[in-house]
Structure formats: C-alpha cells, structure tokens
Amino acid sequence: MNDAVLEAFQGRLGLRPAAESNADAVVRGRVVRYEPDIPLSFLAGQGRTDVTRRQVQITVDVEILDQRAGKTLWQRQGLSEVGEYQPPQEAAGRKVALQKLVNDIVDGAQSQW
Numbered sequence: 001m002n003d004a005v006l007e008a009f010q011g012r013l014g015l016r017p018a019a020e021s022n023a024d025a026v027v028r029g030r031v032v033r034y035e036p037d038i039p040l041s042f043l044a045g046q047g048r049t050d051v052t053r054r055q056v057q058i059t060v061d062v063e064i065l066d067q068r069a070g071k072t073l074w075q076r077q078g079l080s081e082v083g084e085y086q087p088p089q090e091a092a093g094r095k096v097a098l099q100k101l102v103n104d105i106v107d108g109a110q111s112q113w
Contacts, residue, residue: 005027025066034058036056038055040053040055052087060076060079060101076104
C-alpha cells in the first residue's frame, strides 16, 4: 500500500519524497481491515455449491497532515474499496482494490489544493 501511494503521489501529483522531519506534508495511514474471501456469486451443482466470484475488501484510515501549519489537510476513517476476482486469483482482486484506494487518496489530496 505504501509503495502504491508513494508512486501515485510522485507520478500524478508531482510531489517528491522527503524525510518526515523535512517534509511539508506527511501521509499517514493504516490498514484496519482486510477481507480476502467474500463470496459474490455461486453455481449450484449436484450436492454442492461452488463460489464462482469473490471479492477482496480493504479498509484503511488515512490522514494527510500539513506539518508547517500543524493541521490536518484531509482525513478519512474507514475508507473502503473492493476488488472482484475469480477463485483462486485473490492477488488480482487485491490489486484492483488497492488501485481504487490509491485513487481515493490522491483525489482526497487534490481536493485540498
């Protein structure tokens, strides 16, 4: 998650990384929930049911802090996104959910400019 946010801030917003002690702003966040195996669709068979689609759900708390002014620029508690996948391709679903979260965070940062 950290690498994806860092890459997006550099590439899409033109920001440069700096040591926290020298940075104008700091992005802090933590993953508060990760659900990798939520069933979405089923296929009924004889004597059994197969899950044909699942989703990954990632929930984070994020804060962008202006260190110079000592105030929060943008904050979201419980920011959540999902990514669908066909079993057993959980990594594909995680990648989709992660990209959506990064977009949400970048959009949040841009909303304060």
